[in-house]
Amino acid sequence: MTVKKITDRISWVGAIDWDRRLFDELIPLPDGTTYNSYLVKGNEETALIDTVDPTKKETLFNNLMNAGVEKLDYVVVNHGEQDHSGTLPSLLEKYPECRIVTNSKAEDILTEHLELDEARFKIIGDKDQIDLGGTTLEFGLIPWVHWPDTQYTLAIEEKTLFTCDFLGHHYATEQLFNNDKCHYENSAKRYFAEIMMPFKSRARKNLQKIKEIEHDVDVIAPSHGPLHNQPEQIIGYYEKWTSDKLENKVIIPYVSMHGSTEIMVQHLTNALTERDIEVKPMHITNTDIGDIAKELVDTATIIIGSPTVLGGAHPKALYIAYLANALKAKANYASIIGSYGWGSKIVDQIADTVSSLNLELIEPKIIKGKPTKKDLKLIEEMAEKIKEKHKNDPKIN
């Protein structure tokens, strides 16, 4: 691991976690991740912007040693979650003169979670500045992306904006900057879906605040993944993802124990394709839930496919409905297809689970046993109904 120079006065001193495959015991990380920590030097003082996950603290300390840091004046905490702040107790022990610079919401979270001494804090508010000697740090409060405590830090003269989780993505690489546009759009969208989509109106507002910063910004430096040296690119993506625009697209997360639901899914997939609608059947058992989350950013319709199990939906189908609801999927329409043997409450159960989404429910098709030709005709009717809805909806491209 090495120290990587970003500008004359800023270096990356974080850690790469190539092997991490799950975040928050929930989010799959197919590409690992990084914990970005940045060293900012002034003529008189030195600051560290965020730390790293505690499992990587030795990497951070080695990097600080390699960067020749003997005295650290400030550690700026842009967000109190432990993957950025968990190394603080050890850091404060190692650098006894170091003060924590953060907002009052983050202070509350940090003192509760990490038992830090309140005397070590320097609390900042919106637009407050710290002069390190020719290098000025300016802070901006951008709450709820994705905790109530989030803020940005701008190194004014260096034209570098540190946004912590906001505008980040999980992608382990030695490259300092994004240079694989295709892969990067994919991982940034997936990250947006999993972390930021539940707060999309706050994300949009905070994006606007960042766009209105009165100083030049050449580099956006988030706390996960490579940095953005073309800030307009990630800002453009977030403008799209936080808008209410949707694609002419249907996703069908489904599960089927004995094949009946699957026949319906295949038939619906074909019927939608024939009607020029993009469709993605996603077998829940075999699909990374991050991929499903990513589709929820712009898919216009969600169809959940499930057999009946113990009176209700299959637990895996119910989990996806729960996830769509929790992540605040942007879709305008939903329906349910599936099969039962003798009696089913799938529809009520799934509809209840997605009740906080503003969805129009297209009439579900729950059939007894294996679908007949007549049943499959009903599936074609569903495809036709979806086509009509999409065609007449001004929010759908």
Ligand SMILES: Cc1cc2nc3c(=O)[nH]c(=O)nc-3n(C[C@H](O)[C@H](O)[C@H](O)COP(=O)(O)O)c2cc1C
């Ligand atoms: C473990 C298990 C529990 C089931 N519970 C119910 C039930 O409570 N009500 C019902 O109508 N059918 C129930 N069934 C029957 C299935 O819903 C039915 O066979 C259906 O056609 C399966 O669809 P699939 O082929 O897509 O898996 C159950 C089946 C299994 C294997």
